[in-house]
Amino acid sequence: MTGFTITDPQSLGTAIRRSRKALKITQEDLSLQTGISRTTIRAIEQGKETARIGLVLQLCRDLGLRIQVDAPDTAGRI
Numbered sequence: 123m124t125g126f127t128i129t130d131p132q133s134l135g136t137a138i139r140r141s142r143k144a145l146k147i148t149q150e151d152l153s154l155q156t157g158i159s160r161t162t163i164r165a166i167e168q169g170k171e172t173a174r175i176g177l178v179l180q181l182c183r184d185l186g187l188r189i190q191v192d193a194p195d196t197a198g199r200i
Contacts, residue, residue: 126140128189130169131169131170131171131173132168132169133169134166134169134178135166135167135168135169135170136167136169137187138166138167138178138181138182138185138187139167141185141186141187142167142185145185145186147185149163149164149167152181152184152185155184156180156181156184158177158180158181162177163181166178166181
């Protein structure tokens with residue numbers, strides 16, 4: 123799978139949905155595997171801004187997604 127550039131909750135939700143579908147896992151199956159309700163998974167995949175970060179990270183981990191944060195170059199800055 124290729125990398126995703128995440129810029130907002132919607133793009134993170136899209137990345138999660140694409141990864142789930144690439145693994146041929148339904149929302150219902152993912153719900154059973156993770157203990158996260160199907161309603162919550164659907165909301166996260168739709169980019170719900172108030173989704174709990176712990177649940178989002180759990181979905182990422184369970185789908186094998188790795189999150190990497192690239193800090194801006196701070197050379198020469200105070």
